[in-house]
Amino acid sequence: MEQPAPFPGWRIDNRIDGDPALPSLAEIEVLVVGGGAAGVAAATVAAEKGKSVILVERYGFCGGAAVAGMSGTICGLYLASETRNRPAQVVFGFAERFRSALAKRGGLTKPQIYGKTFTVTHDPLMWRETADRLLEDAGVRVLFHTAVTGVLMDGQVLRGVIVESNAGRSVIRAKRIIDASGDAAVVARAGYRYTFGDKGKIQNPTMFFRLGNVDLDAFGVYWGADTICPPKVVEAIEAADHSGAYRLPRNKIWIFPTTRPNELMVNATRLSGRDGRMLNVIDPADFTEAEIFGRQQVREYARFLTDMIPGCADSFVVDTGVEAGIRQTRSIVGKATLRNEDVVDCRKRDDGICRVPWPIELHSGDKPKLHWLLDDYYEVPYGALVPEIGENIIVAGRCLSAEHEALASARVTAQCFEYGHAAATAAVMSIDQVTPFSDLRGEDVREAMTHQGSAL
Known part of the structure; x- marks a missing residue:
């Protein structure tokens, strides 16, 4: 469903044709908008290839949904299986580079069982520090506390953006722009088409939280090894909610041990x-x-855990996400689109730039839907990162061109690292070859990524 404006009464597009009467902050080769997993990967890779790069990020740290939203895990690295009893990693490239660097800092757990697959939990502070180090070492100019408020257009060609901070408004001109905002913020402001969920219906947000002072031994004996809650906990949540003593709208919750002693990360709201x-x-x-109600829900679930779950009697809420965890907003209309059947059929592609073994994990309505991809994966086409019209812009992250259920699989962290890797690789090729993104061959981007460590 095409959405020219996501809600009435607000104008989100600030499109300016020609040169505005604003000071010029910089003229560079690659601008990356957003410092989540995709943005960190994109900025690092482009700078290491010798390009002048600026990354702008609205918070005072990188991490996006993984840190500000406290999603807290690197999902999408491992195959799902009903027969394997150990993790089988199939996604590498920048995703593995970041995972390895974070693990060396002590900021990552060993793989944990998540249903039929595995995931790893990270320390959010060490995630930020790992990103800082990679960006600094690559020579990226990082501008925290800076937001894009408009775009500079020459017809359908994007020439730069308007940014705003407490210092005022200014212009950054760039040969190529990577929209890693997660919300397709630059694409929307340029007036390019996008969709919004399934006919306007998007996946539910959530508010993650961390629980401290937990007796992990007692908790583990009761809960089990799987981070997805056992049926007895689902039944206990339903009973508690129906009793009226608690307000617990979601009955299937996920809890992950973290790198810190006696601490759990909870995905319940x-x-x-x-x-x-x-x-x-x-x-x-x-x-x-969502933010206010989310924090209220956190207290309800924390109270339930304290009252009902062994090992949690003396626990307390350490913190919540800086913001609600957002799973879906805008998705671009791309040169290619990842279809629901591509995911279910585990389709491979000559122009595939990322493997995805993660299930369709659809949080919409009363309960999540899980469709497992057993002992297999699909690949995302390069064209899903390229808007159908316009020049000089490519996206990276969960705003790629994908159908609703397909996005519920393709949006997770390991893949976002690789989308950023792909977008940066394409940006470098586009500049060096003086070729629009839309004219690059996905097969060539794939080959370059393979040489850079991606398993494709």
Whole structure:
């Protein structure tokens, strides 16, 4: 469903044709918008290839959903299986480079069972520090506390962006722009087409939290090795909610041991409007409601865990995400689109730039839907990162061109690292060959990524 404006009464596009009367902050080769997994990968790779790079990020740290949203795990590295009893990693490249660097800092757990696959939990502070080191070593100019508020256009060609901070407004001109905002913020402001979930219906946000002072031995004996809650916990949540003593809208929850002693990371909340409606988290009013209601839900689930789950009697909430965890907003209309059947059929492609073994993990409505890809993976086409029209821009991260259920698989962290890797590789090729993104061959981007360590 095409969405020219995500909510009434607000103008989100600030498109300026020609040169605005604003000071020029920089003229560079590659601008990366957003410092999540995709943005960190994109900026690092482009700078290491000798390009002048600026990364702009609205927070004072990198990490995006992984850190600000405290999603807390690097999902998407390992195959799912009903027969294997150990992790089988199939995604490498920049994802493995970051995983390895984070592990060396002591900021990553060993693989943990997640249903039929595995995942790893990270320390959010060490995630930020790992990103800082990679970006600094590569020579990226990082601008924290800076937001894109508009774009400079020459017809359908993107020439730069307007940024704003407490220092004021200014212009950054760039040969190529990588939109790693997660929300397709630059694409939307340029007036290019995008979709918004399934006919306007997006996946539920959530508010992660960490629980401290847990007796992990007692908890582990009761809970089991799987980070997805056992049926007895689902039944206990349902009973507690029905009793009226707690408000627990989601009954299937996930809990992960962290790198810190006696601590758990909890994915339990399900955020909708107080009246039950879907929240549109592009709308700041709905986003605010998600934040406030999310923190209230955290206290309810923490109280339930303290009262009902062995090992949690003396626990307390350490913190929540800086923001609600956002799974989906805008998806670009791309040169190619990842289809639902591509995921289910585990389709491989000559122009595939990323492997994805993660299940369709759809958080929409009353309970999550899981569709496992057993002992296999699919590949995302290069064209899913390239807007159908316009020049000088490519996306990286969860705003790629994908159908609703396909995105519920393709959006996770390991893949976002590789989308950034692909976008940067394409940006370097596009500049060096004086060729638009849309004219590059996905097969050539794939080959370059393979030489750079991606398993493709």
